[in-house]
Amino acid sequence: GQNIDQPTEMTATEGAIVQINCTYQTSGFNGLFWYQQHAGEAPTFLSYNVLDGLEEKGRFSSFLSRSKGYSYLLLKELQMKDSASYLCASMDSNYQLIWGAGTKLIIKP
Amino acid sequence: GAVVSQHPSWVICKSGTSVKIECRSLDFQATTMFWYRQFPKQSLMLMATSNEGSKATYEQGVEKDKFLINHASLTLSTLTVTSAHPEDSSFYICSARDREHEQFFGPGTRLTVL
Numbered sequence: 001g002q003n004i005d006q007p008t009e010m011t012a013t014e015g016a017i018v019q020i021n022c023t024y025q026t027s028g029f030n031g032l033f034w035y036q037q038h039a040g041e042a043p044t045f046l047s048y049n050v051l052d053g054l055e056e057k058g059r060f061s062s063f064l065s066r067s068k069g070y071s072y073l074l075l076k077e078l079q080m081k082d083s084a085s086y087l088c089a090s091m092d093s094n095y096q097l098i099w100g101a102g103t104k105l106i107i108k109p
Numbered sequence: 110g111a112v113v114s115q116h117p118s119w120v121i122c123k124s125g126t127s128v129k130i131e132c133r134s135l136d137f138q139a140t141t142m143f144w145y146r147q148f149p150k151q152s153l154m155l156m157a158t159s160n161e162g163s164k165a166t167y168e169q170g171v172e173k174d175k176f177l178i179n180h181a182s183l184t185l186s187t188l189t190v191t192s193a194h195p196e197d198s199s200f201y202i203c204s205a206r207d208r209e210h211e212q213f214f215g216p217g218t219r220l221t222v223l
Contacts, residue, residue, distance in 0.1 A: 044214070045211075087153070091210070
């Protein structure tokens with residue numbers, strides 16, 4: 001079956017670093033996406049990995065290991081506005097996104 | 110990045126009425142559009158996949174006669190919630206996929222059925 005696992009909730013301190021992990025099992029693989037979703041809003045695209053390794057984009061980085069079915073999103077220099085849900089999604093062989101349940105990130109001052 | 114619009118942003122209706130939500134890709138052609146529903150504090154739930162010019166493919170448990178989807182052109186898909194009831198109150202989000210298989214989300218429509 002197809003399955004995406006990520007933690008339900010994480011808490012971090014403003015200015016710190018947090019890593020949100022995601023493991024996936026899908027029928028075929030065409031890439032791993034991370035989206036950010038603030039409460040009451042639609043998801044916004046953060047990153048896309050299809051090759052192994054780390055992709056850095058400002059304060060956010062995303063890592064992929066295809067052999068392990070594993071990805072993480074790394075957020076540095078956390079700001080209060082980073083409080084949101086972070087959704088991991090794997091694209092299967094039909095180019096369909098299989099969604100994780102999301103990780104709610106709480107940033108404390 | 111590509112832009113997807115949704116209309117209306119929010120709607121309040123009486124139980125038993127029908128509500129139509131539009132999803133448009135503004136600067137690209139979307140051969141495939143997706144309709145999601147999200148209840149408070151829950152993840153996105155895919156309702157159906159809509160391909161231009163053909164019937165939508167509904168996920169298990171989604172009533173196709175209740176949630177009518179029309180994808181008449183490469184830039185427009187509509188979702189009609191027929192005979193809406195309070196339990197249909199939710200956040201409905203569409204997304205459109207471009208030829209590079211990247212998905213872009215609309216801003217969502219909040220439906221409240223009284």
